[in-house]
Amino acid sequence: MLLNQFQSQLTTARLVGDSNIECHNLQTDSRQVQPGDLFICLPGHTVDGHDYAAKAVQAGASALVVERELDLAVPQLIVNDSRFAMAVLSDFFFDSPSRKMKMIGVTGTNGKTTTTYLIEKIMSDYGQKTGLIGTIQMRYDGRTYPMSGTTPEALDLQRSLHDMVQAGTDCCVMEVSSHALEQGRVKGTDFRTAVFTNLTQDHLDYHHSMEEYRGAKGLFFARMGNTYADEASLRKYAVINADDPAAAYFISVTAAEVITYGMGEKADVRASEISITAQGTSFHVDTFAGSADIQLRMVGKFNVYNAMAAISAALVEGVPLEEIKRSLETVPGVDGRVEAVDEGQPYAVIVDYAHTPDGLENVLRTVKEFAEGRVICVFGCGGDRDRTKRPLMGKIAAKYSDFVLVTSDNPRTENPDLILKDIEQGLIEDAVPAERYTLIVDRRLAIHEAIEMASPADVVLIAGKGHETYQIIGTTKTDFDDRIIAKEAIRGKSN
Numbered sequence: 362m363l364l365n366q367f368q369s370q371l372t373t374a375r376l377v378g379d380s381n382i383e384c385h386n387l388q389t390d391s392r393q394v395q396p397g398d399l400f401i402c403l404p405g406h407t408v409d410g411h412d413y414a415a416k417a418v419q420a421g422a423s424a425l426v427v428e429r430e431l432d433l434a435v436p437q438l439i440v441n442d443s444r445f446a447m448a449v450l451s452d453f454f455f456d457s458p459s460r461k462m463k464m465i466g467v468t469g470t471n472g473k474t475t476t477t478y479l480i481e482k483i484m485s486d487y488g489q490k491t492g493l494i495g496t497i498q499m500r501y502d503g504r505t506y507p508m509s510g511t512t513p514e515a516l517d518l519q520r521s522l523h524d525m526v527q528a529g530t531d532c533c534v535m536e537v538s539s540h541a542l543e544q545g546r547v548k549g550t551d552f553r554t555a556v557f558t559n560l561t562q563d564h565l566d567y568h569h570s571m572e573e574y575r576g577a578k579g580l581f582f583a584r585m586g587n588t589y590a591d592e593a594s595l596r597k598y599a600v601i602n603a604d605d606p607a608a609a610y611f612i613s614v615t616a617a618e619v620i621t622y623g624m625g626e627k628a629d630v631r632a633s634e635i636s637i638t639a640q641g642t643s644f645h646v647d648t649f650a651g652s653a654d655i656q657l658r659m660v661g662k663f664n665v666y667n668a669m670a671a672i673s674a675a676l677v678e679g680v681p682l683e684e685i686k687r688s689l690e691t692v693p694g695v696d697g698r699v700e701a702v703d704e705g706q707p708y709a710v711i712v713d714y715a716h717t718p719d720g721l722e723n724v725l726r727t728v729k730e731f732a733e734g735r736v737i738c739v740f741g742c743g744g745d746r747d748r749t750k751r752p753l754m755g756k757i758a759a760k761y762s763d764f765v766l767v768t769s770d771n772p773r774t775e776n777p778d779l780i781l782k783d784i785e786q787g788l789i790e791d792a793v794p795a796e797r798y799t800l801i802v803d804r805r806l807a808i809h810e811a812i813e814m815a816s817p818a819d820v821v822l823i824a825g826k827g828h829e830t831y832q833i834i835g836t837t838k839t840d841f842d843d844r845i846i847a848k849e850a851i852r853g854k855s856n
């Protein structure tokens with residue numbers, strides 16, 4: 362593609378040099394540049410891509426997209442916002458793949474992965490070739506790909522969407538994180554439906570305040586429009602959890618047709634008669650397209666919310682409620698979400714991905730509902746992430762558990778002992794007696810200790826890492842899987 366074709370997509374871009382030059386590909390990382398690439402300089406959070414432009418040119422970049430003119434002998438497109446330019450150019454280069462599929466995006470503090478899995482299951486069972494992008498993996502056309510985060514950068518995203526289209530995918534369901542929204546990673550992606558799960562505290566290291574965090578999520582709904590399109594396939598929908606205090610805000614910023622779900626009478630999709638056992642959760646649902654009684658194999662009231670979000674998104678696509686029910690009832694659960702580790706032991710061991718105050722409270726409440734014995738909770742908080750959630754999670758763990766083992770969860774570049782101390786601060790503030798908790802930096806030891814102290818009928822909850830198969834200490838990632846360690850501990854238990 363010629364540079365002037367890229368330029369034609371950027372109304373205010375100023376060209377320096379010859380625009381009649383061939384650019385084979387787009388690239389944002391100087392270390393990956395191939396001869397003939399158009400290198401886009403992104404001002405990052407840690408370094409500035411403009412500082413790597415010379416390296417990119419040395420590696421063969423034929424032109425640059427920059428926010429300021431650089432003293433380099435290649436043509437340059439000077440733009441106001443190179444992240445925005447990246448999103449537009451990626452969409453253009455890959456021929457607008459998001460317009461060729463039904464795109465369903467899910468945002469919210471908790472429940473995104475679970476909800477996307479449920480939607481994927483319903484849509485595939487309904488005969489739609491469905492792709493999925495999120496925290497655990499990306500998958501489509503029978504193949505899976507590992508993910509390094511939740512929502513890919515615009516360039517990677519458009520490339521993946523293009524591959525999905527090539528593979529004949531009809532529908533793509535993806536998680537849209539607040540970081541992604543704030544950084545414009547999904548600008549250039551045309552969503553048909555935007556789903557909101559909930560908004561509670563997390564990521565205050567990045568978004569600074571709850572208002573700012575809510576604003577980042579609001580960007581997703583604010584750009585949904587086209588409500589009155591004649592053609593049904595062009596209509597846009599916002600699926601909103603009516604029971605969340607932020608619902609009114611998201612409804613106020615969107616021009617899409619709003620579909621609400623919740624436990625209240627006014628919601629368009631309403632759940633009632635919820636009953637939770639250790640085996641699953643049953644509920645009755647009334648919708649604008651009929652009613653049904655649904656028996657989920659997943660436990661927890663929060664999963665009723667995730668299921669209602671999925672029901673709403675699927676109803677929009679015309680999937681009959683009876684078929685939605687059939688699909689939901691066969692979902693065994695999601696990897697690392699309230700996942701039982703069963704070696705035939707007389708006490709329960711559950712691995713879960715709760716890593717926010719609200720997530721931890723929800724899963725602990727659920728565990729408490731069916732625990733016949735004590736609840737023993739092992740958890741930690743990630744390093745280089747929101748520090749203010751640490752004492753809150755300490756308080757919640759102590760409120761709902763009989764014994765708490767505070768340990769490491771990806772300390773990253775922070776001192777692990779100090780992260781544990783931040784969590785302990787919450788326990789101290791709530792005057793939790795010292796005999797009800799312990800701090801063990803080594804997560805393997807903490808898991809062994811928790812299982813060692815379990816008696817028949819107790820429940821050991823190991824929270825925070827779920828499906829993760831690593832522990833990040835400093836900048837080193839080593840193999841670590843809570844489920845494998847738990848199995849090892851159960852088999853080696855001395856009593």
Ligand SMILES: CC(=O)N[C@H]1[C@@H](OP(=O)(O)OP(=O)(O)OC[C@H]2O[C@@H](n3ccc(=O)[nH]c3=O)[C@H](O)[C@@H]2O)O[C@H](CO)[C@@H](O)[C@@H]1O[C@H](C)C(=O)N[C@@H](C)C(=O)N[C@H](CCC(=O)O)C(=O)O
Pocket residue numbers: 389390391392402403404405406407408409410411413509510511512513514538539540541
């Ligand atoms: C805070 C944040 O989101 N940072 C993301 C951001 O990094 P950054 O802005 O710091 O980038 P940078 O390292 O400064 O580099 C700037 C530019 O220079 C380029 N560069 C850099 C070095 C070099 O030698 N050559 C070169 O060209 C880079 O390729 C980049 O284009 O852009 C990078 C490239 O896309 C991301 O990998 C990185 O995610 C980091 C690793 C991260 O941890 N992100 C987390 C917080 C995140 O985004 N999480 C959410 C999920 C959260 C949730 O829902 O719970 C997610 O969606 O994954």
Ligand SMILES: Nc1ncnc2c1ncn2[C@@H]1O[C@H](COP(=O)(O)OP(=O)(O)OP(=O)(O)O)[C@@H](O)[C@H]1O
Pocket residue numbers: 469470471472473474475476496511536558559663664666667697698699713714715716719720721723724827
């Ligand atoms: N609707 C919900 N409300 C509150 N907590 C939930 C909800 N759904 C799941 N959880 C809790 O949050 C944890 C994470 O769930 P899930 O992975 O679906 O969320 P996520 O939003 O994708 O998380 P991430 O931001 O890390 O990608 C679960 O293990 C569970 O403990």
Ligand SMILES: N[C@H](CCC[C@H](N)C(=O)O)C(=O)O
Pocket residue numbers: 511716742743744746770771825826829
């Ligand atoms: N998407 C979240 C995941 C947190 C998972 C937890 N295990 C941690 O590492 O803090 C984040 O990047 O903040």
Ligand SMILES: [Mg+2]
Pocket residue numbers: 473474475495496497511536
């Ligand atoms: Mg997720």
